[in-house]
Amino acid sequence: MEPLDEFDLKILGILQRDNLTSQRDIAERVSLSAAAVHRRIQRLHSLGVIARDVAVVAPEKVGRLITLVVEVVVESERLEALSELKRVFAAAPEVQQCYYVTGEPDFILIVTTRDMAEYEALTQRLFFGQSNVKRFRTCVVMDRVKATLDVPLQPAG
Amino acid sequence: MEPLDEFDLKILGILQRDNLTSQRDIAERVSLSAAAVHRRIQRLHSLGVIARDVAVVAPEKVGRLITLVVEVVVESERLEALSELKRVFAAAPEVQQCYYVTGEPDFILIVTTRDMAEYEALTQRLFFGQSNVKRFRTCVVMDRVKATLDVPLQPAG
DNA sequence: GTTGAAAATAAACATGG
Protein backbone atom coordinates (compact mmCIF):
# COMPACT_ATOMS: atom_id res chain seq x y z
CA MET A 1 0.00 0.00 0.00
CA GLU A 2 1.45 3.30 -1.14
CA PRO A 3 1.64 5.71 1.74
CA LEU A 4 -0.91 8.43 2.29
CA ASP A 5 0.07 11.91 1.29
CA GLU A 6 -0.74 15.24 2.92
CA PHE A 7 -4.00 15.52 1.00
CA ASP A 8 -5.20 12.15 2.27
CA LEU A 9 -4.33 13.05 5.83
CA LYS A 10 -6.12 16.39 5.58
CA ILE A 11 -9.20 14.71 4.14
CA LEU A 12 -9.12 12.07 6.86
CA GLY A 13 -8.83 14.74 9.49
CA ILE A 14 -11.95 16.44 8.19
CA LEU A 15 -13.98 13.24 7.81
CA GLN A 16 -12.93 12.00 11.20
CA ARG A 17 -14.38 15.13 12.67
CA ASP A 18 -17.51 15.24 10.46
CA ASN A 19 -18.04 12.74 7.69
CA LEU A 20 -21.12 14.55 6.36
CA THR A 21 -18.93 17.38 5.11
CA SER A 22 -19.57 17.70 1.38
CA GLN A 23 -16.82 16.80 -1.02
CA ARG A 24 -17.13 20.27 -2.47
CA ASP A 25 -16.39 21.81 0.93
CA ILE A 26 -13.51 19.45 1.53
CA ALA A 27 -12.16 20.23 -1.91
CA GLU A 28 -12.10 23.91 -1.11
CA ARG A 29 -10.42 23.39 2.23
CA VAL A 30 -7.64 21.18 0.88
CA SER A 31 -7.28 22.94 -2.49
CA LEU A 32 -8.30 20.14 -4.81
CA SER A 33 -11.21 19.54 -7.16
CA ALA A 34 -14.28 17.81 -5.77
CA ALA A 35 -13.65 14.88 -8.09
CA ALA A 36 -10.15 14.37 -6.77
CA VAL A 37 -11.48 14.42 -3.23
CA HIS A 38 -14.13 11.90 -4.22
CA ARG A 39 -11.61 9.51 -5.70
CA ARG A 40 -9.34 9.79 -2.69
CA ILE A 41 -12.19 9.06 -0.30
CA GLN A 42 -13.12 6.00 -2.33
CA ARG A 43 -9.52 4.85 -2.20
CA LEU A 44 -9.34 5.42 1.57
CA HIS A 45 -12.40 3.24 1.90
CA SER A 46 -11.11 0.45 -0.31
CA LEU A 47 -7.77 0.46 1.51
CA GLY A 48 -9.60 0.11 4.80
CA VAL A 49 -8.09 3.32 6.12
CA ILE A 50 -11.66 4.45 6.68
CA ALA A 51 -13.02 1.43 8.47
CA ARG A 52 -16.59 2.62 9.02
CA ASP A 53 -18.84 5.65 8.74
CA VAL A 54 -21.03 5.98 11.77
CA ALA A 55 -23.43 8.20 13.65
CA VAL A 56 -22.29 8.51 17.26
CA VAL A 57 -25.26 8.18 19.57
CA ALA A 58 -25.20 9.95 22.94
CA PRO A 59 -25.70 7.07 25.39
CA GLU A 60 -27.48 9.14 28.03
CA LYS A 61 -30.03 10.31 25.45
CA VAL A 62 -31.18 6.76 24.89
CA GLY A 63 -31.29 5.80 28.53
CA ARG A 64 -27.85 4.28 28.94
CA LEU A 65 -26.84 6.21 32.00
CA ILE A 66 -24.07 4.01 33.30
CA THR A 67 -20.62 3.45 31.87
CA LEU A 68 -18.28 0.97 33.49
CA VAL A 69 -14.72 -0.14 33.04
CA VAL A 70 -14.17 -3.77 33.91
CA GLU A 71 -10.89 -5.60 34.37
CA VAL A 72 -11.06 -9.32 33.92
CA VAL A 73 -8.55 -11.95 35.03
CA VAL A 74 -8.84 -15.30 33.32
CA GLU A 75 -8.33 -18.81 34.62
CA SER A 76 -6.62 -20.27 31.57
CA GLU A 77 -4.65 -18.53 28.84
CA ARG A 78 -5.10 -21.44 26.46
CA LEU A 79 -5.79 -20.15 22.99
CA GLU A 80 -9.21 -21.72 22.62
CA ALA A 81 -10.28 -20.60 26.05
CA LEU A 82 -9.25 -17.04 25.23
CA SER A 83 -10.95 -17.10 21.85
CA GLU A 84 -14.16 -18.23 23.43
CA LEU A 85 -14.07 -15.39 25.93
CA LYS A 86 -13.30 -12.87 23.21
CA ARG A 87 -16.25 -14.15 21.24
CA VAL A 88 -18.60 -13.85 24.21
CA PHE A 89 -17.41 -10.36 25.13
CA ALA A 90 -17.52 -9.06 21.56
CA ALA A 91 -21.01 -10.45 21.00
CA ALA A 92 -22.52 -8.56 23.92
CA PRO A 93 -24.07 -5.28 22.73
CA GLU A 94 -23.48 -3.72 26.14
CA VAL A 95 -19.75 -4.15 25.58
CA GLN A 96 -18.56 -1.20 23.53
CA GLN A 97 -14.93 -2.11 23.72
CA CYS A 98 -12.87 -5.11 24.66
CA TYR A 99 -9.09 -5.15 24.89
CA TYR A 100 -6.86 -8.14 25.54
CA VAL A 101 -3.88 -6.74 27.39
CA THR A 102 -0.56 -7.52 28.99
CA GLY A 103 -0.18 -6.89 32.68
CA GLU A 104 -2.24 -7.52 35.75
CA PRO A 105 -5.67 -7.91 34.15
CA ASP A 106 -6.09 -9.99 30.99
CA PHE A 107 -9.06 -8.10 29.55
CA ILE A 108 -10.32 -4.57 29.92
CA LEU A 109 -13.90 -3.85 28.90
CA ILE A 110 -15.86 -0.65 28.42
CA VAL A 111 -19.51 -1.34 29.11
CA THR A 112 -22.73 0.73 29.04
CA THR A 113 -25.97 -0.18 30.77
CA ARG A 114 -29.26 1.45 31.73
CA ASP A 115 -28.65 1.02 35.43
CA MET A 116 -26.83 -1.07 37.99
CA ALA A 117 -29.43 -3.81 37.91
CA GLU A 118 -28.77 -4.32 34.23
CA TYR A 119 -25.05 -4.39 34.92
CA GLU A 120 -25.48 -7.04 37.58
CA ALA A 121 -27.47 -9.14 35.16
CA LEU A 122 -24.67 -8.67 32.63
CA THR A 123 -22.03 -9.83 35.09
CA GLN A 124 -23.99 -13.06 35.48
CA ARG A 125 -23.78 -13.73 31.76
CA LEU A 126 -20.31 -12.44 31.02
CA PHE A 127 -18.32 -13.23 34.14
CA PHE A 128 -19.96 -15.55 36.66
CA GLY A 129 -21.37 -17.54 33.76
CA GLN A 130 -17.96 -18.05 32.16
CA SER A 131 -15.84 -20.74 33.72
CA ASN A 132 -12.69 -19.16 32.37
CA VAL A 133 -13.21 -15.90 34.28
CA LYS A 134 -11.27 -16.12 37.52
CA ARG A 135 -12.23 -12.71 38.86
CA PHE A 136 -13.14 -9.22 37.72
CA ARG A 137 -13.01 -5.70 39.08
CA THR A 138 -15.48 -2.96 38.19
CA CYS A 139 -14.87 0.78 38.03
CA VAL A 140 -17.95 2.98 37.71
CA VAL A 141 -17.45 5.95 35.42
CA MET A 142 -18.36 9.25 37.07
CA ASP A 143 -17.26 11.46 34.17
CA ARG A 144 -16.79 10.53 30.52
CA VAL A 145 -14.19 13.21 30.06
CA LYS A 146 -13.45 12.17 26.48
CA ALA A 147 -14.88 9.33 24.43
CA THR A 148 -13.84 9.16 20.79
CA LEU A 149 -12.14 6.79 18.39
CA ASP A 150 -10.22 9.65 16.80
CA VAL A 151 -6.71 8.96 15.67
CA PRO A 152 -3.85 11.48 15.52
CA LEU A 153 -2.99 12.12 11.88
CA GLN A 154 0.56 13.28 11.43
CA PRO A 155 2.51 12.80 8.25
CA ALA A 156 4.04 9.34 8.43
CA GLY A 157 7.43 9.71 10.06
CA MET B 1 -37.95 15.69 25.26
CA GLU B 2 -40.63 13.32 24.04
CA PRO B 3 -39.34 9.79 24.05
CA LEU B 4 -38.05 8.07 20.95
CA ASP B 5 -40.35 5.58 19.29
CA GLU B 6 -39.57 2.32 17.55
CA PHE B 7 -38.98 4.10 14.25
CA ASP B 8 -36.40 6.39 15.79
CA LEU B 9 -34.60 3.49 17.37
CA LYS B 10 -34.55 1.53 14.12
CA ILE B 11 -33.21 4.54 12.26
CA LEU B 12 -30.55 5.08 14.92
CA GLY B 13 -29.58 1.43 14.72
CA ILE B 14 -29.00 1.78 10.99
CA LEU B 15 -27.10 5.07 11.19
CA GLN B 16 -24.97 3.84 14.05
CA ARG B 17 -23.86 1.01 11.82
CA ASP B 18 -23.52 3.08 8.62
CA ASN B 19 -24.47 6.72 8.53
CA LEU B 20 -23.97 6.96 4.76
CA THR B 21 -27.04 4.82 4.20
CA SER B 22 -29.42 6.84 2.04
CA GLN B 23 -32.66 8.05 3.52
CA ARG B 24 -34.47 6.22 0.75
CA ASP B 25 -32.89 2.91 1.81
CA ILE B 26 -33.64 3.57 5.44
CA ALA B 27 -37.23 4.45 4.56
CA GLU B 28 -37.67 1.12 2.84
CA ARG B 29 -36.17 -0.81 5.72
CA VAL B 30 -38.29 0.83 8.41
CA SER B 31 -41.44 1.19 6.30
CA LEU B 32 -41.74 4.96 6.22
CA SER B 33 -41.49 7.60 3.50
CA ALA B 34 -38.07 9.05 2.80
CA ALA B 35 -39.29 12.46 3.96
CA ALA B 36 -40.42 11.09 7.30
CA VAL B 37 -37.01 9.52 7.76
CA HIS B 38 -35.37 12.79 6.85
CA ARG B 39 -37.39 14.74 9.41
CA ARG B 40 -36.69 12.19 12.11
CA ILE B 41 -32.97 12.29 11.45
CA GLN B 42 -33.03 16.07 11.67
CA ARG B 43 -34.84 15.81 14.98
CA LEU B 44 -32.38 13.25 16.31
CA HIS B 45 -29.60 15.66 15.46
CA SER B 46 -31.25 18.67 17.06
CA LEU B 47 -32.03 16.69 20.20
CA GLY B 48 -28.41 15.67 20.45
CA VAL B 49 -29.31 11.99 20.27
CA ILE B 50 -26.95 11.85 17.33
CA ALA B 51 -23.95 13.59 18.81
CA ARG B 52 -21.59 13.39 15.83
CA ASP B 53 -21.19 11.85 12.39
CA VAL B 54 -17.72 10.52 11.88
CA ALA B 55 -15.49 8.38 9.73
CA VAL B 56 -13.71 5.79 11.85
CA VAL B 57 -10.08 5.57 10.86
CA ALA B 58 -8.23 2.26 11.32
CA PRO B 59 -5.33 3.26 13.58
CA GLU B 60 -2.89 0.67 12.24
CA LYS B 61 -3.45 1.91 8.67
CA VAL B 62 -2.11 5.34 9.63
CA GLY B 63 0.85 4.05 11.58
CA ARG B 64 -0.63 4.03 15.08
CA LEU B 65 0.39 0.53 15.96
CA ILE B 66 0.15 0.69 19.72
CA THR B 67 -2.90 0.95 21.92
CA LEU B 68 -2.54 1.28 25.67
CA VAL B 69 -4.81 1.39 28.65
CA VAL B 70 -3.50 3.55 31.45
CA GLU B 71 -4.76 3.75 35.01
CA VAL B 72 -3.91 6.95 36.81
CA VAL B 73 -3.96 7.64 40.53
CA VAL B 74 -4.03 11.29 41.52
CA GLU B 75 -2.43 13.13 44.40
CA SER B 76 -5.28 15.50 45.17
CA GLU B 77 -8.98 15.15 44.48
CA ARG B 78 -9.56 18.86 44.81
CA LEU B 79 -11.96 20.03 42.16
CA GLU B 80 -9.58 22.43 40.44
CA ALA B 81 -6.77 19.91 40.46
CA LEU B 82 -9.04 17.31 38.87
CA SER B 83 -10.36 19.77 36.27
CA GLU B 84 -6.85 20.67 35.28
CA LEU B 85 -5.94 17.02 34.78
CA LYS B 86 -9.10 16.38 32.76
CA ARG B 87 -8.26 19.34 30.58
CA VAL B 88 -4.73 18.10 29.95
CA PHE B 89 -5.82 14.53 29.21
CA ALA B 90 -8.67 15.57 26.93
CA ALA B 91 -6.46 17.96 24.99
CA ALA B 92 -3.94 15.29 24.05
CA PRO B 93 -4.74 13.86 20.59
CA GLU B 94 -3.13 10.55 21.55
CA VAL B 95 -5.79 10.14 24.24
CA GLN B 96 -8.85 8.67 22.56
CA GLN B 97 -10.78 8.24 25.75
CA CYS B 98 -10.57 9.45 29.32
CA TYR B 99 -12.81 8.26 32.13
CA TYR B 100 -12.92 9.57 35.67
CA VAL B 101 -13.91 6.60 37.78
CA THR B 102 -14.63 5.35 41.26
CA GLY B 103 -12.43 2.66 42.70
CA GLU B 104 -8.73 2.01 42.85
CA PRO B 105 -7.59 4.20 39.96
CA ASP B 106 -8.99 7.70 39.51
CA PHE B 107 -8.66 7.92 35.73
CA ILE B 108 -8.60 5.33 33.00
CA LEU B 109 -7.25 6.36 29.61
CA ILE B 110 -7.24 4.72 26.21
CA VAL B 111 -4.21 5.90 24.28
CA THR B 112 -2.79 5.27 20.78
CA THR B 113 0.77 5.90 19.69
CA ARG B 114 3.08 5.03 16.82
CA ASP B 115 5.46 3.09 19.01
CA MET B 116 6.72 2.75 22.55
CA ALA B 117 9.12 5.65 22.19
CA GLU B 118 6.19 7.94 21.45
CA TYR B 119 4.35 6.56 24.43
CA GLU B 120 7.28 7.22 26.72
CA ALA B 121 7.40 10.80 25.48
CA LEU B 122 3.70 11.07 26.17
CA THR B 123 4.10 9.81 29.74
CA GLN B 124 6.54 12.65 30.31
CA ARG B 125 3.95 15.20 29.29
CA LEU B 126 0.84 13.63 30.76
CA PHE B 127 2.04 11.92 33.91
CA PHE B 128 5.53 12.75 35.08
CA GLY B 129 4.94 16.32 34.02
CA GLN B 130 1.76 16.68 36.07
CA SER B 131 2.29 17.27 39.74
CA ASN B 132 -1.16 15.90 40.54
CA VAL B 133 -0.39 12.45 39.12
CA LYS B 134 0.75 10.24 41.99
CA ARG B 135 1.33 7.11 39.93
CA PHE B 136 0.11 5.32 36.82
CA ARG B 137 -0.01 1.78 35.50
CA THR B 138 0.15 0.88 31.81
CA CYS B 139 -1.42 -2.11 30.07
CA VAL B 140 -0.31 -2.74 26.51
CA VAL B 141 -3.12 -3.90 24.25
CA MET B 142 -2.30 -7.12 22.42
CA ASP B 143 -5.69 -7.50 20.74
CA ARG B 144 -8.33 -4.85 20.09
CA VAL B 145 -11.09 -7.42 20.26
CA LYS B 146 -13.83 -4.81 19.89
CA ALA B 147 -13.57 -1.04 19.63
CA THR B 148 -16.79 0.84 18.95
CA LEU B 149 -18.90 3.57 20.49
CA ASP B 150 -22.09 1.70 19.60
CA VAL B 151 -24.94 1.88 22.04
CA PRO B 152 -27.56 -0.84 22.60
CA LEU B 153 -30.91 0.45 21.36
CA GLN B 154 -33.80 -1.21 23.07
CA PRO B 155 -37.19 0.40 23.45
CA ALA B 156 -37.09 2.55 26.57
CA GLY B 157 -38.23 0.41 29.49
C1' DG C 1 -46.79 11.09 2.38
C1' DT C 2 -46.10 13.05 -2.34
C1' DT C 3 -43.85 16.26 -5.35
C1' DG C 4 -40.26 19.26 -7.12
C1' DA C 5 -36.03 22.06 -6.64
C1' DA C 6 -31.35 22.26 -4.98
C1' DA C 7 -27.32 19.94 -3.83
C1' DA C 8 -24.38 16.20 -3.52
C1' DT C 9 -22.22 12.08 -5.38
C1' DA C 10 -20.46 9.45 -9.08
C1' DA C 11 -19.04 8.53 -13.79
C1' DA C 12 -16.98 9.96 -18.35
C1' DC C 13 -13.80 12.40 -20.70
C1' DA C 14 -9.75 15.18 -21.74
C1' DT C 15 -5.14 16.83 -20.25
C1' DG C 16 -0.69 17.87 -18.04
C1' DG C 17 3.10 16.05 -15.27
Next chain:
DNA sequence: CCATGTTTATTTTCAAC
Protein backbone atom coordinates in the same frame (compact mmCIF):
# COMPACT_ATOMS: atom_id res chain seq x y z
C1' DC D 1 0.72 6.02 -17.06
C1' DC D 2 -1.23 8.06 -13.08
C1' DA D 3 -3.62 11.81 -10.85
C1' DT D 4 -5.99 16.03 -11.73
C1' DG D 5 -9.71 19.05 -13.36
C1' DT D 6 -13.94 19.80 -16.21
C1' DT D 7 -18.23 18.32 -17.64
C1' DT D 8 -22.31 15.48 -17.53
C1' DA D 9 -25.51 12.21 -15.47
C1' DT D 10 -27.44 10.14 -11.49
C1' DT D 11 -28.70 10.00 -6.81
C1' DT D 12 -29.75 12.12 -2.59
C1' DT D 13 -31.16 15.67 0.37
C1' DC D 14 -34.39 18.88 1.75
C1' DA D 15 -38.34 22.11 1.71
C1' DA D 16 -43.05 23.13 0.24
C1' DC D 17 -47.33 21.49 -0.22
